[in-house]
Structure formats: structure tokens, C-alpha cells
Amino acid sequence: MAIQSLNPTTGKVEKTFDAISKEMLETKLAKAEETFHMWKNTSFSERARLLHAAAEEMKTNARAYGEIITTEMGKPIAQATSEVEKCAWNCEHYADNGEAYLRREPIQTEASESYVQYDPLGVILLVMPWNFPFWQVFRMAAPVIMAGNTVVLKHASNVPQSALACEQVFRNAGFPEGVFQTLLVGSSDVETILRDRRVKGVSLTGSEKAGSIVAGIAGKEIKPVVMELGGSDPFIILEDADIQLTCEQAKISRLLNGGQVCISAKRFLVHSSRAEEFTSKLKDIFEGYTVGNPMDETTQMGPMSSESGLRDIARQVKESVDIGATVLTGGKQLERDGFFYTPTILTHVTPDMPAWREETFGPVATVMTFDTVDEAIELANDSSFGLGASLFTNNMKLAKEIIPRIESGMVFVNGFVKTDPRLPTGGIKRSGVGRELGFAGIRAFTNMKTVWIK
Structure with missing residues (x-):
């Protein structure tokens, strides 16, 4: 499938992109893992500072980012601009509440001390759809990154400019290289990426068919998944x-x-x-x-x-x-x-x-x-x-x-x-598994670690 922006208002191709090479994919995955070992040790205050910077970047340039969305998938510009502003709100929410969501939870036992703590997992793959090209990405990326993970994004092939713009937000906000990276790859590459030992989990928003395929791969690899699929x-x-x-x-x-x-x-x-x-x-x-x-x-x-x-x-x-x-x-x-x-x-x-x-x-x-x-x-x-x-x-x-x-x-x-x-989002039956947003969204890709000390 071509990686291209096709304007649905005119039916004409705006821009076409080449998929990255296998060598470049390897470089990006290696960078994501390398950065994780640094990023997981940063303070919550530092992560929050950068998320606030990302929010400011989007609020300042909401119209410009909105025009990219509208050109690629046809959303009215007023709605596209509001979408970008909502992403800023999401970044602010996790910047302000992420540490509290991940605070150690003491549990009374016969031990001298026992509690649950939430540790980051590593590189998380996001497979995201075209209908909300910014929101679907940031609603998962913000909590995942605030938790100390790094992110690689495989976006829908019809919104490549939005995908690159999402990466630009993080870059302009001052995030270290490798915390968030867009991968311009086709759907056929998702399996390879998900099976890679460095990738520790996957979040997908999309069709029931796509979710079933990706969940099957994740199941075989014993990797956690969060999925929001179809709805009626x-x-x-x-x-x-x-x-x-x-x-x-x-x-x-x-x-x-x-x-x-x-x-x-x-x-x-x-x-x-x-x-x-x-x-x-x-x-x-x-x-x-x-x-x-x-x-x-x-x-x-x-x-x-x-x-x-x-x-x-x-x-x-x-x-x-x-x-x-x-x-x-x-x-x-x-x-x-x-x-x-x-x-x-x-x-x-x-x-x-x-x-x-x-x-x-x-x-x-x-x-x-x-x-x-x-x-x-x-x-x-x-x-x-x-x-x-x-x-x-x-x-x-x-x-x-x-x-x-x-x-x-x-x-x-x-x-x-x-x-x-502020509220967990997700479905049951064939509408998905797991939850995004709220306290659940930031804990989705963490190790809920039980600690017992005598």
C-alpha cells in the first residue's frame, strides 16, 4: 500500500513518501531501546516539563497542525484544530497527574513493608488509525512516555504527514531523540516490529480485523496489548x-x-x-x-x-x-x-x-x-x-x-x-481489550511490581 497523502476533498494525491529501509528501521528500534535505558531514570518532574512543552507547542501551532489533518483526511478545520488542542490538554493532564497515578501503593501484610510499584516496560509500539490522526497518537503516547517508556509509531498509511508532524511536536518540545519516533512502514512490517525482542508491548486502535491479527502476534510473543476496535x-x-x-x-x-x-x-x-x-x-x-x-x-x-x-x-x-x-x-x-x-x-x-x-x-x-x-x-x-x-x-x-x-x-x-x-476509555466483546486514558492509561504498559520486605 502506498504511503501517501490523498486529499479526500479533491481526490488528488498531495504527497508520496518512501517507506524506510530495513536498515533504517533497525537504527530506529535500536535508538528507541537505547533511549529507554536513559529515559526510565529521568524524574517525573523532567518528564512533566517536557510534556508541558509539547502541549504548548500544539496550542501555539494548533491551526497549522490542524491544516495537515484536514488536508489528509477531510475533517473540518475547526474540528481538526480542536483535536490538536485536546492533545495538548491530554499532555497537560499526564504531566500534572502522572506521578500520582504511578505512586507506590502500600498494602498491609505481615511483612515489615509491602507495596505495589509501577515500573516502565521499554519500547512500546503504537499502531494508529487515520480518523483522529493526532488524538489517537497523543492519547496513548503521553501516558506511555510519562510512565518512562519510549514509543515507536506506525500510523495509517494515508496520513504520513500527520505521523511526521506528531514526531515534530516531540522534537520541538525538546524531548531526547528516541523517546518518540515515527516509522514510515507498511502494514506488513508490523509483525516484524512486534516480534522484535526490544518491543515490549503494543497499542492498536483500528478495525476488528487488524486488532485480531495484531493480538494474535502479541499473544504468541507474550506481550501486553491495549486495543480499541470497532463500535456500534x-x-x-x-x-x-x-x-x-x-x-x-x-x-x-x-x-x-x-x-x-x-x-x-x-x-x-x-x-x-x-x-x-x-x-x-x-x-x-x-x-x-x-x-x-x-x-x-x-x-x-x-x-x-x-x-x-x-x-x-x-x-x-x-x-x-x-x-x-x-x-x-x-x-x-x-x-x-x-x-x-x-x-x-x-x-x-x-x-x-x-x-x-x-x-x-x-x-x-x-x-x-x-x-x-x-x-x-x-x-x-x-x-x-x-x-x-x-x-x-x-x-x-x-x-x-x-x-x-x-x-x-x-x-x-x-x-x-x-x-x-481523566476517564478510562475502552470496550468489551469485539470492541477491544484494556483501557486508555485516566489512571488505567498510564498503567497499561508498566510492570505492576509486588514488593515484600521483612
Whole structure:
């Protein structure tokens, strides 16, 4: 697969890169290991100082970095700039809280002293996707590096300029050479890198297929993994929900980043008594959405990131309509250059349809109704995925009874699912293993060492 920036707004190649040689890969891995033996002995205060410098670098140059993101994958510039700023927040969070997250935990035993401490592991491989070219990298790199590890990044092959820009952030912030390195390599090289004795673990965000392959390799090598894979998140609207609020939250959750978000709501489950009101309001919102040039500050949604992504979402809609779904609005490609698809709502959806059964990675909301809470929960759990879920109700007692019954790694009540540096993020079932962010994110690639002293 070519390592190139193909602008999804125009369909034209912006820049092409050669993959690094085997010799250069060896040099970079050797440097990562060499640097680790120095970096693990640096103080938390020094690591924090450099992470704050990285945050400042991104805040100062958020627009410039955002333009790289928008050019490569089509995210509206306002969202791209916000993504870079969120990465800065993440760096600041771990700079300010990393030491506390990794503080020794005393445990009372018959020993004179016993405790658990968290030691870094070594070189950690990040395999990251294109949909949030900065955020996916920094949300894992910041805690991994703060913990004393070093990082090598294999980014998606369609965002090489973003990958190199991530490395530039660390370089401009003053990090020692080798703490963070981008590897311009193809997917076929991931196995070689992961099997290398110097690489001690892997974090992957991506497809279920990619996750399964990488997890298999890591399993054979007995190396820890953290994975966030696909999602088909339910968005449950109970009878007493505030419909105006739900529609505003649904709009953001389903159309942010062109719907190309693992944790976005994809299956909208609405109490039958509120379905007409919800779909009518949501239809008006979708039809009023500004779709166009993502470099325009007023654009709300840009193109799909690739032609293959456009084809896939169009297939899911067509196949679902062919067996009974109704297109309430949208359902077509825009007649212009680039890979644009209209915000779409499908009703009369059934569980056997691709738009329900598969992950819809695009601006398509599927709507299904229910009559009882038990039915809503059954529908919500009717998926091989278990990443996140949203629940809308004014009855907090009922909400807290429902939360344990939902099969997902995250449940948000009266809000859409989103990532936050302070909260662990991750899924169950085929949505992944392990957790990123929060205290869990920084401990993911550490040795939880038990110490017993008599």
C-alpha cells in the first residue's frame, strides 16, 4: 500500500513518501531501546516539563497542525484544530497527574513493608488509525512516555504527514531523540516490529480485523496489548427523555468527523411514543447541516476520508434499503469532486440489516423503536461490539438500574460518549481489550511490581 497523502476533498494525491529501509528501521528500534535505558531514570518532574512543552507547542501551532489533518483526511478545520488542542490538554493532564497515578501503593501484610510499584516496560509500539490522526497518537503516547517508556509509531498509511508532524511536536518540545519516533512502514512490517525482542508491548486502535491479527502476534510473543476496535454504539431514548437535548447530542455524536468515529452513536433506539418527534427534529437538523470544503470555517462536515470508505457506507445503506429500510433523508453521494456523502437517517431498520449488524463508519443514523425498557436493553446488547452507549432519561434511579445491564465499556447518561483524559476509555466483546486514558492509561504498559520486605 502506498504511503501517501490523498486529499479526500479533491481526490488528488498531495504527497508520496518512501517507506524506510530495513536498515533504517533497525537504527530506529535500536535508538528507541537505547533511549529507554536513559529515559526510565529521568524524574517525573523532567518528564512533566517536557510534556508541558509539547502541549504548548500544539496550542501555539494548533491551526497549522490542524491544516495537515484536514488536508489528509477531510475533517473540518475547526474540528481538526480542536483535536490538536485536546492533545495538548491530554499532555497537560499526564504531566500534572502522572506521578500520582504511578505512586507506590502500600498494602498491609505481615511483612515489615509491602507495596505495589509501577515500573516502565521499554519500547512500546503504537499502531494508529487515520480518523483522529493526532488524538489517537497523543492519547496513548503521553501516558506511555510519562510512565518512562519510549514509543515507536506506525500510523495509517494515508496520513504520513500527520505521523511526521506528531514526531515534530516531540522534537520541538525538546524531548531526547528516541523517546518518540515515527516509522514510515507498511502494514506488513508490523509483525516484524512486534516480534522484535526490544518491543515490549503494543497499542492498536483500528478495525476488528487488524486488532485480531495484531493480538494474535502479541499473544504468541507474550506481550501486553491495549486495543480499541470497532463500535456500534446504541443511543437509547426513553419515554421521558428531553427530545431537544437528545437531538442536539445525536447530531454531534453521529455527524462529528463525518461519522467516522469508533465511539459515535450508530444505532438509535427510541421509545415508540417519542419516535416521530425525534426523527422529525433530527431530520431537520441533518438537512440543515453544511457539507462542503473542510478548510472553510463554516463547514460542519467534510468528505469521507477515502473512496473505499464512501463505497462501503453507500453499500450498507443500499443493502439495508433493499431489504426494507427507509431513507428518511440523505442516502446519496454528493455530485462533486471528492468523497462526500449526505447526512442520512434510516428508519424501519431491523437487526438483520447491514446498517444495524455492521459498524457504519460514516454519517448514517439507523433508527429502531421499542416499547419497554427490557426491549431497549435487549436491542442495545444485540451486537458483537461493546464500546460505548448513551442513555437519555430524566429518571436517574432507572438509569442507574439500566447501566449494569448494558454490555459496553462506557455508558453516558444524557450525553454522547466522548473521550476525556481523566476517564478510562475502552470496550468489551469485539470492541477491544484494556483501557486508555485516566489512571488505567498510564498503567497499561508498566510492570505492576509486588514488593515484600521483612
